[in-house]
Amino acid sequence: MFLGFGQLEVGRVWGVPIRLDPSLIIMAVLFVFRAGSLTVGLSSAAILLASVLLHELGHTAVALSYGCRVRDITLLLLGGRATLIDMPRSPWREAWMAAAGPLVSLALAVAGHVGLMFCPREFGLGVVALWYIRYVNGALLVFNLIPAFPMDGGRIFRALLASRLGRRRATFIAYRVAQVLAACMAVWAIVDAFDFVLLLIAWYVYSSAKTEYAMVCAERGYRFGDDPSDDDSVVISPPPYGGEKEVTDIFRGR
Ligand SMILES: [Zn+2]
Numbered sequence: 001m002f003l004g005f006g007q008l009e010v011g012r013v014w015g016v017p018i019r020l021d022p023s024l025i026i027m028a029v030l031f032v033f034r035a036g037s038l039t040v041g042l043s044s045a046a047i048l049l050a051s052v053l054l055h056e057l058g059h060t061a062v063a064l065s066y067g068c069r070v071r072d073i074t075l076l077l078l079g080g081r082a083t084l085i086d087m088p089r090s091p092w093r094e095a096w097m098a099a100a101g102p103l104v105s106l107a108l109a110v111a112g113h114v115g116l117m118f119c120p121r122e123f124g125l126g127v128v129a130l131w132y133i134r135y136v137n138g139a140l141l142v143f144n145l146i147p148a149f150p151m152d153g154g155r156i157f158r159a160l161l162a163s164r165l166g167r168r169r170a171t172f173i174a175y176r177v178a179q180v181l182a183a184c185m186a187v188w189a190i191v192d193a194f195d196f197v198l199l200l201i202a203w204y205v206y207s208s209a210k211t212e213y214a215m216v217c218a219e220r221g222y223r224f225g226d227d228p229s230d231d232d233s234v235v236i237s238p239p240p241y242g243g244e245k246e247v248t249d250i251f252r253g254r
Contacts, residue, residue, distance in 0.1 A: 007074065016060055018053065021076035030197070044132055051108060051136050052080040055144075058104035059152075062097040063088065078201050091159040091170075098155035102141050109137035148181040148205050149174035150212050171216040178209035 007019040024045075031048075032041030056073045059082045063070055069085040088094045112134030119127055145153040154174055161170035182205040189198035 016070045017072045019074045023077035055101040056080040056082045058100040062100040091162040095156045095159035098152045105137045105141040149178040175209040175213040182206035
């Protein structure tokens with residue numbers, strides 16, 4: 001898998017290593033550049049990373065409760081990635097595991113909203129931080145529910161199909177739908193002021209969907225073009241980066 005070199009382990013939660021990918025340096029530079037301020041850029045990047053980490057911990061908690069092994073959680077330019085050595089096999093368990101991340105994001109967005117209702121306006125920076133917490137978690141919630149396998153929405157979609165069609169056919173449909181959605185994302189990324197991070201996310205979804213389908217073929221004894229490059233499934237949770245204009249405006253108090 002790409003972007004795996006030089007990762008830094010910063011701690012463990014429930015025994016699962018939390019890793020920072022060197023690509024986060026690009027993210028920090030991007031945030032500082034777009035915010036036009038070192039403090040604002042780094043603070044917003046830190047809030048985003050903390051939100052993504054909590055989202056991944058939602059997936060991880062449910063996966064561990066089903067006895068699945070989680071190899072690590074990696075925070076990278078493209079968002080969060082929980083790598084599972086084994087996936088829940090029952091479609092409903094997989095759907096619940098996939099939904100747990102967005103549910104954490106929903107809870108954080110609601111917490112940010114409630115905080116804003118009660119936070120006195122004099123706490124200028126606190127108000128801005130709450131705005132951003134609400135914004136970024138709302139965006140994480142909506143973006144990750146796009147049914148592009150293996151993003152969360154795509155995993156839920158695959159699980160719903162698998163309960164009727166079986167795992168391999170369901171994965172085939174989910175993988176094809178994901179590739180179409182990834183192509184749409186790529187077109188959008190190019191048309192919308194050339195958002196290169198969204199373009200990377202689109203490519204990542206496109207290739208991961210194929211890898212996951214190849215894995216399902218392999219475990220069922222079917223052949224499919226090239227073999228999967230590794231045996232671990234990933235829950236990927238990219239944040240949408242497209243809305244920085246709004247974010248920068250929020251930080252500037254507009
Ligand atoms: Zn997720």
